[in-house]
Amino acid sequence: MTAIVYESNTGFTERYAKILSEKTGVPVYPLNEAKKKIPKGEDIVFLGWVFANKIKGLDKAVKLWKISAVGAVGMNPRSDKNTEILREANKPECPLFYMWGGLDNSKLKGMNKFMLNLVRDSLEKENKPEYADAIKVFREGGDFVSEEYLQELVAFILMKM
Numbered sequence: 001m002t003a004i005v006y007e008s009n010t011g012f013t014e015r016y017a018k019i020l021s022e023k024t025g026v027p028v029y030p031l032n033e034a035k036k037k038i039p040k041g042e043d044i045v046f047l048g049w050v051f052a053n054k055i056k057g058l059d060k061a062v063k064l065w066k067i068s069a070v071g072a073v074g075m076n077p078r079s080d081k082n083t084e085i086l087r088e089a090n091k092p093e094c095p096l097f098y099m100w101g102g103l104d105n106s107k108l109k110g111m112n113k114f115m116l117n118l119v120r121d122s123l124e125k126e127n128k129p130e131y132a133d134a135i136k137v138f139r140e141g142g143d144f145v146s147e148e149y150l151q152e153l154v155a156f157i158l159m160k161m
């Protein structure tokens with residue numbers, strides 16, 4: 001395993017990538033830096049934040065390197081259903097792991113902020129009880145980063161080394 005490469009907008013994915021690097025000893029780089037430093041075809045693990053079910057940066061990473069595992073970081077709680085939706089939307093040719101990230105409204109700008117507000121408004125309008133937790137996170141933000149969510153990916157990397 002040459003590297004852990006990540007794409008992060010507001011910092012949650014970056015935190016997971018750095019913890020993963022500490023736990024495995026594999027060096028970590030943001031995608032833009034990795035493009036300059038890591039030769040094409042190397043074996044990497046890619047972590048990206050979730051944007052409308054797509055894992056940001058994965059399409060670029062796939063063209064450059066051999067991806068052994070992909071980690072997705074989003075604001076939705078971890079569940080088998082959510083992971084399955086992400087698998088279907090991204091179709092990675094490797095195992096996919098999901099880490100619960102969070103939402104930091106203070107760091108969102110421009111189109112990202114606008115889009116997220118649209119989703120929040122439509123959930124609020126529907127006003128279904130099952131959306132209550134999500135609406136709270138949309139309004140107040142939340143930080144759910146925990147090493148617990150990295151356990152399986154850490155084990156996967158250590159097994160491959």
Ligand SMILES: Cc1cc2nc3c(=O)[nH]c(=O)nc-3n(C[C@H](O)[C@H](O)[C@H](O)COP(=O)(O)O)c2cc1C
Pocket residue numbers: 007008009010011012013014049050051052053054073074075076101102103104108111112113115116
């Ligand atoms: C425009 C937009 C769309 C998003 N879509 C999703 C989504 O489909 N599923 C999800 O779980 N989180 C979604 N999120 C939340 C982010 O994935 C979440 O905040 C993540 O922790 C951000 O990671 P980062 O701090 O590394 O950028 C979305 C956020 C934005 C701004």
